[in-house]
Amino acid sequence: MTHTTTLDWTAVCPLDRLEPNRGVAALVDGVQVALFHTVDGLFAIDNRDPVSGAYVLSRGIVGSRGGVPTVASPLHKQVYDLRNGDCLDLPGMAVARHDTRCHDGIVEVRLRREG
Amino acid sequence: MSGQDLVVIGNGMVGQRFVDALRARDPQGRWRVTVLAEEGRPAYDRVRLSAYFDGVSEDELNVHTPHDGVRLRLGEPATAIDRARRVVTTAAGEYAYDALVLATGSYPFVPQVPGAELPGVFVYRTLDDLAAIRTYAQGRRVGAVIGGGLLGLEAANALRLLGLSTDVVEFAPRLMPVQVDQAGGAMLRRYVEELGVRTHLGVATTAIRAGADGAVAALELSDGRVVDAELVVVAAGIRPRDELARAAGLPLGPRGGVLVDETCRSADEHIWAVGECAAVDGTCHGLVAPGYATAEVVADRLVGGAATFPGADTATKLKLLGVDVASFGDAHGATEGCLDVTFTDPATRVYAKLVLSDDAHTLLGGVLVGDASAYPTLRASVGGPLPAAPLALLAPEGGGADAGALPATAQVCSCNAVTRGDVDDAIAGGCADVPALKACTRAGTSCGSCVPMLKQLLDAAGVAQSTALCEHFDVSRRELFEIVRVRGIRTFSQLIAEHGRGRGCDICKPVVASILASLGSGHVLDGEQASLQDTNDHFLANLQRDGSYSVVPRIPGGEITPEKLIVIGEVARDFQLYTKITGGQRIDLFGARVEQLPQIWRRLVDAGFESGHAYGKALRTVKSCVGETWCRYGVQDSVGLAVALELRYRGLRAPHKLKSAVSGCARECAEARSKDFGIIATETGWNLYVGGNGGFRPRHADLFATDLSTEELVTLIDRFLIYYIRTADRLQRTAGWIEAMDGGLDHLRAVIVDDSLGLCADLDAAMARHVTSYSDEWRDVLDDPERLRRYTSFVNAPDVPDPSITFAVERGQPVPARALTTTRSTPADARRQPVTLGLPEVRR
Numbered sequence: 001m002t003h004t005t006t007l008d009w010t011a012v013c014p015l016d017r018l019e020p021n022r023g024v025a026a027l028v029d030g031v032q033v034a035l036f037h038t039v040d041g042l043f044a045i046d047n048r049d050p051v052s053g054a055y056v057l058s059r060g061i062v063g064s065r066g067g068v069p070t071v072a073s074p075l076h077k078q079v080y081d082l083r084n085g086d087c088l089d090l091p092g093m094a095v096a097r098h099d100t101r102c103h104d105g106i107v108e109v110r111l112r113r114e115g
Numbered sequence: 116m117s118g119q120d121l122v123v124i125g126n127g128m129v130g131q132r133f134v135d136a137l138r139a140r141d142p143q144g145r146w147r148v149t150v151l152a153e154e155g156r157p158a159y160d161r162v163r164l165s166a167y168f169d170g171v172s173e174d175e176l177n178v179h180t181p182h183d184g185v186r187l188r189l190g191e192p193a194t195a196i197d198r199a200r201r202v203v204t205t206a207a208g209e210y211a212y213d214a215l216v217l218a219t220g221s222y223p224f225v226p227q228v229p230g231a232e233l234p235g236v237f238v239y240r241t242l243d244d245l246a247a248i249r250t251y252a253q254g255r256r257v258g259a260v261i262g263g264g265l266l267g268l269e270a271a272n273a274l275r276l277l278g279l280s281t282d283v284v285e286f287a288p289r290l291m292p293v294q295v296d297q298a299g300g301a302m303l304r305r306y307v308e309e310l311g312v313r314t315h316l317g318v319a320t321t322a323i324r325a326g327a328d329g330a331v332a333a334l335e336l337s338d339g340r341v342v343d344a345e346l347v348v349v350a351a352g353i354r355p356r357d358e359l360a361r362a363a364g365l366p367l368g369p370r371g372g373v374l375v376d377e378t379c380r381s382a383d384e385h386i387w388a389v390g391e392c393a394a395v396d397g398t399c400h401g402l403v404a405p406g407y408a409t410a411e412v413v414a415d416r417l418v419g420g421a422a423t424f425p426g427a428d429t430a431t432k433l434k435l436l437g438v439d440v441a442s443f444g445d446a447h448g449a450t451e452g453c454l455d456v457t458f459t460d461p462a463t464r465v466y467a468k469l470v471l472s473d474d475a476h477t478l479l480g481g482v483l484v485g486d487a488s489a490y491p492t493l494r495a496s497v498g499g500p501l502p503a504a505p506l507a508l509l510a511p512e513g514g515g516a517d518a519g520a521l522p523a524t525a526q527v528c529s530c531n532a533v534t535r536g537d538v539d540d541a542i543a544g545g546c547a548d549v550p551a552l553k554a555c556t557r558a559g560t561s562c563g564s565c566v567p568m569l570k571q572l573l574d575a576a577g578v579a580q581s582t583a584l585c586e587h588f589d590v591s592r593r594e595l596f597e598i599v600r601v602r603g604i605r606t607f608s609q610l611i612a613e614h615g616r617g618r619g620c621d622i623c624k625p626v627v628a629s630i631l632a633s634l635g636s637g638h639v640l641d642g643e644q645a646s647l648q649d650t651n652d653h654f655l656a657n658l659q660r661d662g663s664y665s666v667v668p669r670i671p672g673g674e675i676t677p678e679k680l681i682v683i684g685e686v687a688r689d690f691q692l693y694t695k696i697t698g699g700q701r702i703d704l705f706g707a708r709v710e711q712l713p714q715i716w717r718r719l720v721d722a723g724f725e726s727g728h729a730y731g732k733a734l735r736t737v738k739s740c741v742g743e744t745w746c747r748y749g750v751q752d753s754v755g756l757a758v759a760l761e762l763r764y765r766g767l768r769a770p771h772k773l774k775s776a777v778s779g780c781a782r783e784c785a786e787a788r789s790k791d792f793g794i795i796a797t798e799t800g801w802n803l804y805v806g807g808n809g810g811f812r813p814r815h816a817d818l819f820a821t822d823l824s825t826e827e828l829v830t831l832i833d834r835f836l837i838y839y840i841r842t843a844d845r846l847q848r849t850a851g852w853i854e855a856m857d858g859g860l861d862h863l864r865a866v867i868v869d870d871s872l873g874l875c876a877d878l879d880a881a882m883a884r885h886v887t888s889y890s891d892e893w894r895d896v897l898d899d900p901e902r903l904r905r906y907t908s909f910v911n912a913p914d915v916p917d918p919s920i921t922f923a924v925e926r927g928q929p930v931p932a933r934a935l936t937t938t939r940s941t942p943a944d945a946r947r948q949p950v951t952l953g954l955p956e957v958r959r
Contacts, residue, residue, distance in 0.1 A: 012911045021618075021646040022653075024910040025917075032919070035910065039618065048919075054662035055919045059650040061625070064618035065586065072621035074650035074658055079621070091554055 009101070009108040018042075018107065023058035023071065028109050033098055034058035035107065036082060040069040043082035044098040044109050049073045050087075057095065119213040121146040121417070122203050124193045124359065129390030129406035130218030131158035131179055136414035138182045146417065148185040149210050151203065153192035154241060162403055165269040167245050168276045176242070196363040198383055216413055217360060217373055217381075217388040221353035221401065226261070230323030235331035236347045239270045251346055252277040259283070259334050259344035261320050263290045265435070267350035271312045272436045274348065281312045282342045284334060286351075288317040294431055294442040298459060299484040302466040306438040306485070315342065323347060355392045355399050368394025377423040379413045387413045400427045430497075432490050439487035444480025444497040445470050453479055456505040463566060469493070469505050476500055527568050528558035538569065542576045549573070584845060585622040588615045592626050592770065592845040599630050600841070606643050607631075625649045626845050629732055632768035633840050635884050638895050639768075640902055651730035654906070655892055656712055659705060661931040663920050664712060666692070666704040667729035668719050669765065672739045672757035672777075673700030682722040690715055693928045699736035699774065701727055706929050708916055710908045716893045725891040728766055732846075734773045737761035738786070742779030742796070749779030751796030756825065757785075760794075760832070766889050767836065770843040770852075774808070788816045791849040792832055797821070801828045805835060805863070806853045814850045817860055820868065833882035834867035834875055 012026045018037035025047050026033045032047035034057040047055045052075045060071040062082070069082040078089045087093035099110040121137075123130055134148060152158075157179030167176065181187070188205070195204040196215065203210045223238035225231050237248050252258065258274040260267045263285025274281040285292070289300025290307065304314055319337040326332030326345075334342045355372035366374045366382045372394030375381050379395065381388055390406035391399060400406065405427035415422035430443035448455055452473035459466050465485040472479060478501050481493055523536035533556045541555040549569050553559045559566045582591040588611075590598070595614075604610045607627050611619055619627075628647035632639050639645075639652055651657050656664035668683065683702050687694045692715075693705035707715055729735060737760045740746065742753030757777040767773070776787040777794045787793025793804040793816050800822040807816025820831060843852040856862050865871040867878070896902045907913040922929035 017910055019645060019905070020643075025908065027909040027912045027915060032909075032917075052660060054660060055917055056650070056658065056662045059653065059658070061621040061649065062618070062646070063587075063620035063624060065620065067617070069618065070620065075660065077621055089550065089553060091557060 009099075009103075009110045011103075012107045012109050015102050015105050015107050021062050023060065023062065025055070025058040026109065028098075028111055031111055033109055033111075034060075034071070035100065035109065036062055036071060037107075038062050038069055038082070040064075040082075042100045042102060042107060043069065044100040045071075045080065045082065045085045046095040046098075048095065049075055049078075050093055050095055051076055051078055051090070118145060118147045120211055121148045121214045121216065122210050122212040123148060123150045123216045123218055124203065125218035125220055125390075125392075126150050126152035126154070126158045126179070126187065126189075127218060127220045127390065128158055128161055128178060128403055129220070129410050130216075132407050133216060133218060133389050133410035133414055134182060134185055135180060136411050137417060138185065140414055140418045140420075144184045146184075146214070148182075150185060150187045151191055151193045151205060151210070152187065152189045154243070155190040156242065157187060157189065159242060161240075164239075164242070164245065165273050167242065168249070168273040173242060193359060196359055196386075198363050198365075198386070201385060213385065214417060215386045217386065217392055218390050218410075219356040219359065219392040221391040222356050223349065224352040224354045225349050226320070226351050228261075228320050228323055230325060230331065231349065233323055233325050233331045234329065235345060236323060236349065239266055239273075239348050239350050240353075245273070248273065248346070248348065249277060252279055255345040256280060257282075257343045258346040258348070259342055260348045260350055261334070262350035262352065263287070263314060263316065264293060264350065264352065265291060265431075265433070266353075267348075268307065268435050270348040270350045271307070272310075274346070275310060275312060279346065282315060282334075282344065283307070283312055284315045284318060284320050284336060284342070286317070286319050290314065290316070291440065294446065295440065295482050295484060296447060296468060298457065299440075299442075299466050299468065299482045302459070302464060302484045303438060303440065305464065307436060310436055312436075315340070353391065353401055355394065357392055360386075360388070360392075368397045368399060370394070370397075370399065372399040378416055379409050379424060380416070387416070389413050395424050395427075398427075400429075402427070402429060402431065405429075430494050432487050432494075439483065439485060441483040441487040441490040441494075442481070443490070443494045444478070446480045446482050448480075450479050458506065469501070471501070471505070527572070528556070533558035535572065538572050539576065542573060542578060547573070547578050584626060585620055587611060587617045587619050587623050590614070592630075593842050595626065596630050596633075596841050599627070600634055605631070607647055608643060619647075621649070622845070625652070625732075628652065629768045629770065635888055638890075639892065640896070640905075645905075654709060654712060655716075655726060655730060655896065656707065657730045659931070661920055662917060663706050663708055663931070665729070666707050666712065666715050666719075667697075667701055667727040668724035669727040669761070670701050671761040671765075672737055672754050674739075674754055674758060679722060679724065682719070682724070686715055686718050689718075691922075691929050693930060700738050701729070701736060703729070706920075706922060706931070708908065708920055710906055710913065710916065713897060713903055713906050717897055720891070720894050720897060726766070726893045728892075731766075732769055732772050734761070734764040734767045734769070734775070736774055737764075738774075738776035738790075740777075740779050740784035742777075746779055746784075748782055749796070750798050751779055751801070753777040753779035753785065753794075753796060756794065756801070760829070763829070763886055764832075764836065766892065767840070767885055769836070769840050771846055771848045773836070773849070789813065790816060792816070792835060794828065800824055803828055803831055806850045806860075808848050808850050817853075819860065819864065830879065831867060834878040835863070837878040837881045838863075838867055838874070 010028050018024060021038050023034050023036045026035050032055045033044050034047040036043045047058050049056050056074050059074045062071045064070055065079060065088055070079045071082055072079045078087050080087050085095040085097035096112060098112050101108055159176040160178050163176060191205045191207055193203050193205055201212050223240045238244055258279035259282040260271045261284050263283045267283055271281050271283045289297050290303045320334050321337050322335040323331055324333040331347050334344050357367055357371050357373055360373040368374045373381050373388035373392055374394050375388050379387050379389060389409040391401055393409055408425055412422045412424050432441035448470045454471045454475055455468055457468045467483050469481045470479040478497050483490055524534055527533055527535050527538055537556050538558060541552055546552045546555050549566060552569050559569050583589045584592060598614055624647040628644060631644060639648060656666055659665055687704050690711060695703045697703050737757040739753045739757035743749035743751055773791045775792050776785040776790045778785040778787045779796050787795050788804050789807045789809050793807060795802045802821045803819045803823060804816035805819045808814055839849055839852055853859055853863060908917050909915055921932040923932045
């Protein structure tokens with residue numbers, strides 16, 4: 001699988017708008033992104049739960065599994081690795097992950113798309 | 116010995132089996148055999164007929180083997196039997212016989228429904244039928260099957276595979292009524308509907324309607340509904356094909372079929388019948404196994420043997436639409452005085468029932484749905500003692516059944532073809548729990564029915580399975596509750612830092628959130644607590660499958676004023692919410708988007724409503740009948756008590772959701788005995804029942820105390836609830852909690868009635884704190900701009916509603932548009948078209 005990375009960073013919101021250890025949904029260039037601010041850092045993955053097809057991953061509970069930062073789908077509880085989008089419960093299942101950073105107190109996202 | 120002529124009419128599976136059996140027993144060719152076949156192709160596997168739609172070719176279904184000295188006349192059906200001359204007539208000529216074997220099988224029964232003759236209506240019996248269905252299905256969207264038995268479900272799956280959205284109409288109140296019981300049928304229905312096949316049970320098809328083009332367009336049902344169907348398959352049962360025998364004057368069975376004795380010989384000593392057209396001692400058997408038995412009997416008799424029909428083995432096991440279904444022996448418990456042992460697990464979606472003799476010593480039969488792995492052992496045990504304790508046999512996690520004894524080649528996970536050897540290798544390679552095994556072997560990742568076996572294999576390999584809540588806490592929920600309570604811990608961070616590890620997860624965080632809420636640690640969304648909540652508690656609404664939420668205002672005891680009813684109606688109308696009255700006497704409003712929740716609740720709170728806690732592991736409802744106020748039989752004010760109890764316990768967080776009901780007399784109209792705690796009025800007070808529940812393992816509550824005053828009753832319920840909240844395991848219902856208790860109900864009585872542990876004052880105080888500190892969660896949110904900020908669609912585009920949530924209209928109400936693609940979705944799902952009733956599509 002190859003990825004193309006768009007060049008543009010999109011400013012999303014001030015960092016303090018993110019509740020610690022919780023997610024929010026953001027709309028970046030028409031893509032629904034789930035954005036998380038955890039003690040391990042900022043993470044962005046697709047908001048779409050690939051199992052159910054609903055756009056809800058931003059509403060899952062964040063945590064860790066074996067030291068890996070995770071979010072559990074609020075629908076059927078499959079757990080995803082926030083760093084790369086891999087599903088830890090269903091081999092081969094994954095969601096796209098996007099680049100994110102904090103710049104002058106503003107959270108920015110750069111989309112990655114499957115090419 | 117000079118040869119004799121044998122004519123066989125019919126070349127189905129049983130006819131072919133008969134020829135094979137005879138040839139094997141008659142190597143010298145004493146019989147010269149002629150087989151007259153109606154179809155233009157030799158015998159094929161009708162049991163696997165549906166595999167044709169899965170891409171299996173005609174050749175692969177073939178079961179015909181040619182034999183020397185057997186003449187097969189394809190496409191040449193017999194038209195008459197002349198018993199006096201011993202001649203069978205066909206369009207092509209006559210065939211003389213010394214022995215005649217009827218193997219004419221069955222024909223599909225088509226009920227006398229107006230429109231049954233329309234173009235687009237098919238039966239499901241032959242390869243030609245299937246080929247015609249396949250051709251007709253091209254370019255069509257919706258199909259329906261009349262009949263929810265074995266064949267009907269196969270036909271429904273076939274339509275699904277052809278890309279049609281499919282409905283099944285079954286006259287009986289359950290699917291596969293012949294093979295499974297009510298509960299098994301209900302479990303089967305879940306599986307079937309998950310595949311996108313809609314079922315209509317307990318209704319008849321009253322007419323098949325034509326469209327403008329004269330072809331079939333819809334089914335009319337006896338309950339008045341109309342189901343769109345551009346293609347209809349009738350699979351309403353089979354009838355024996357006995358018209359040749361009837362015309363030849365042979366006696367028939369009471370329900371048709373050629374009447375034969377236990378040697379399969381008819382009243383005419385030269386004529387025999389085998390398979391589905393034979394009524395052996397008056398009974399026709401519609402399965403291939405008894406059919407094969409008749410074929411063997413006749414073959415044996417024709418070479419001078421003395422075989423007799425051994426009785427029908429009606430046991431069936433099949434994988435239907437990917438679901439294991441098996442039934443054997445006296446599956447319906449028809450034996451007088453017999454006992455049932457049933458097991459239902461909604462998590463692994465397994466239903467099982469064993470029927471035992473009245474002394475519980477002899478296995479008589481059973482039903483398995485979802486997991487038929489025990490079938491070979493159980494079927495082999497019919498008529499004898501059980502090989503192990505019933506629960507151990509049915510529920511591997513019950514403890515007694517021994518997966519450890521399986522050979523390495525045994526398939527543990529049939530969905531993913533994982534053997535015990537594969538699992539053992541993974542364990543040896545370091546997998547120490549079920550999630551690790553799932554990730555490593557894929558076992559347990561599809562239907563999940565083998566997960567209990569995975570646990571057993573871990574046990575068998577000596578890998579200790581702990582009662583640890585999850586990888587972050589080594590203790591159980593009960594122990595964690597005590598730690599938090601005794602140490603006075605108020606935050607998750609402190610708890611995990613001092614008593615756990617890692618960052619927490621979706622298992623331990625909600626448990627801790629519930630514990631903190633039970634111990635009165637403020638609003639569930641206060642500070643760090645907000646990050647612990649499951650999405651339902653986080654948004655104080657129930658997440659639905661499309662990502663929208665439902666709203667459920669509290670209606671204590673089910674009593675509501677007209678003004679409040681009007682408000683709910685207005686809110687539902689203004690926000691275009693799907694509205695449904697629930698089984699718990701409340702009104703659910705579905706389809707609200709996250710950002711709409713505060714606006715909706717503002718209206719409801721202003722009208723005097725409060726949160727119904729439908730989202731929480733909390734007290735849900737206290738249902739009531741109308742009681743003595745109106746009812747001629749009521750002896751107490753059940754509504755007044757229900758309202759008081761619901762308000763007393765509203766918002767109480769628990770390990771599992773809690774429900775209650777109050778009935779005003781022993782007629783039990785509120786169904787109080789199916790609740791966690793239920794109250795039934797007597798002439799002199801209240802009877803309290805505890806530990807009941809509905810759901811997939813329904814259980815009646817047990818009588819706990821009788822003739823209580825209202826004050827005594829409330830005290831006992833207070834203690835019961837707090838003791839449960841403090842000591843139950845994660846997601847353990849009250850029923851399981853009491854069952855798991857050392858000493859059971861008597862112990863519970865000792866603790867909360869006799870105060871054997873000296874806890875009662877503490878329990879009473881805890882409930883008093885809950886009652887006095889209650890405040891409505893939704894009102895608190897609406898009063899707090901910080902909390903309200905959470906209710907936005909997108910953090911950077913709060914004015915843009917989630918575009919993935921769209922609605923169609925069904926029966927005049929908005930329902931989720933099925934554009935979602937899911938892993939389970941099928942083309943039929945995607946094309947699901949709701950029945951529109953003249954309303955515009957709702958897009959918000």
